[in-house]
């Protein structure tokens with residue numbers, strides 16, 4: 001079962017952010033989505049979860065329902081002033097079982113605590129989420145994905161503003177998800193990370209620049225083409241750096 005993009009176009013106020021993209025994400029595979037700032041990467045993920053409606057084309061989820069998809073937005077999109085504890089936030093990962101206002105129950109609490117243990121934050125359960133550092137908060141969001149137990153995991157820049165140790169720990173979870181046969185799709189800017197942990201890459205600049213084996217896709221030539229394509233509609237366009245840094 002794979003996820004297929006059929007000639008997908010998604011626009012904001014009729015300006016396409018994703019333009020005629022076709023291709024497929026294989027079941028159980030880990031794919032990175034790379035490209036310059038403003039290339040439409042986040043827009044693509046939002047279209048995949050149904051938060052944005054395509055102007056044309058479609059996303060064929062091949063039977064995945066919304067409850068089968070765990071989606072991690074960019075941290076900047078999450079309101080951390082919400083008065084909820086770490087444990088409560090992790091428990092919302094069970095929403096597809098408990099309903100939006102439902103109680104998670106003892107089993108749910110235990111599952112959430114186990115997930116927090118797995119991300120190294122067992123002692124943080126009762127703290128307010130506002131009191132966490134960026135890296136700790138990202139660990140909590142990964143714990144939420146663990147309890148959600150989704151077949152398809154979409155991550156938008158999951159290691160942004162996260163230190164090396166936390167990134168390493170969270171990448172271990174990604175490796176575990178791959179072993180468990182889950183499909184992982186992550187927007188990333190670090191080419192070294194992509195090559196090491198994600199066998200396939202979609203390099204995009206509104207349209208597909210290249211899609212396939214990560215090492216081949218992240219060639220200097222393709223990265224240059226991504227920047228050039230983006231330069232038509234953007235003054236500045238950083239892209240995956242070959243040295244692993246955000247160029």
Ligand SMILES: Nc1ncnc2c1ncn2[C@@H]1O[C@H](COP(=O)(O)OP(=O)(O)OP(=O)(O)O)[C@@H](O)[C@H]1O
Nearest residue numbers: 012013016017035036037038039040041042043044
């Ligand atoms: N809510 C919105 N309303 C209008 N335009 C938007 C909106 N969100 C994104 N855009 C525009 O759509 C384009 C693609 O944005 P998107 O956030 O998908 O890119 P991205 O590749 O994820 O970028 P980045 O690497 O900077 O996160 C950009 O030109 C952006 O300005």
